[in-house]
Amino acid sequence: MGLFDRLFGGRFTQPPPDEPRLSDAAIMRELHPFGAQLKMFTHALLARLPEKERARLVRRVSRFYNLGEEPATALVSGLLDAEKGQSLDHLVLMAVDVRGFDDFEYLAPKLVSASGIEQVYAYPLEGMPTMAQVLVDFDQWLAGFGKRFVHVDTGGADYVGCIVEQDSVESLIAQAKQAGIDARFSPF
Template sequence: MRELYPFGAQLKTFTQALLARLPEKERARLVRRVSRYYNLGEDPATALVSGLLDAEKGQLLNNLVLMAVDVHSFDDFKYLVPKLIEASGIEQVYAYKLEETPSLMQVLIDFDHWLTGFGKRFLHVDTGGADYVGCIIEQDCVENLIALARQAGIDARLDPF
């Protein structure tokens, strides 16, 4: 069975680390959801996204850890970023300008730069899809989370994909 799901334990470890700031009961529920999707045959990145971003049974907006935004639209970004910021413990509002209509990739790069002022970074997760997927993490956890993601079969980095 282990050969069928070689990343199961590592995916669980990565997901637990990603969700570390959530209450134990909620974290355990979401880790089970991600593991369930993985055991149904999804690749690790897809299982993570499916388990956490499901509108009905995934993460709650007031505990938002992982977000996905459409690469062609700012609507998701405008809606989700304030919730993501608040859930990460930052009490300041992120303001960005759309005067020159920058790409969403540039907005995410600027967002990551803004987060460094709070000792945080925006970690991008490659899902192979048409969304930018990522989360706010503590700056001193970047290397550890990237290594855990790699061990779980997930490509994660600070630069957008």
């Protein structure tokens, strides 16, 4: 600025900025607008886990989100990581491929057990249903226990979902929407 100031005889000055300086926290809120809502949604989703495990997984999801991931991708990356994500004893979020019948057969009973249902789930092998139909049947079976299977849209080819108490489904779906995540009963 000194060179231009001398060149133009002191007429080259920059006015002060109109906006006040932002703090680091304000900048992070602007760059990642769903941070607090994603943390609340993840905390609600993991409510049945022990406090220490829940806090660890919420931090993992927040870390992925702060690295620039979309909210749904951060949720899936934080929880479904084979090494550092959720354990099979505390399974909350399940992901199966379109043709992942073997994965579903392995993960569904663990998800049912972790949600507190004592009865073992074994899905019927008759006919050739699609994975979407298998998940709809799974949701109907869960309804008999006062629970529902809620699907989370990740934008990928996997079916991702969790078991939720029937009376808290609407509030959880609303929290997901506030966190920038699309969730519903029917498969995406």
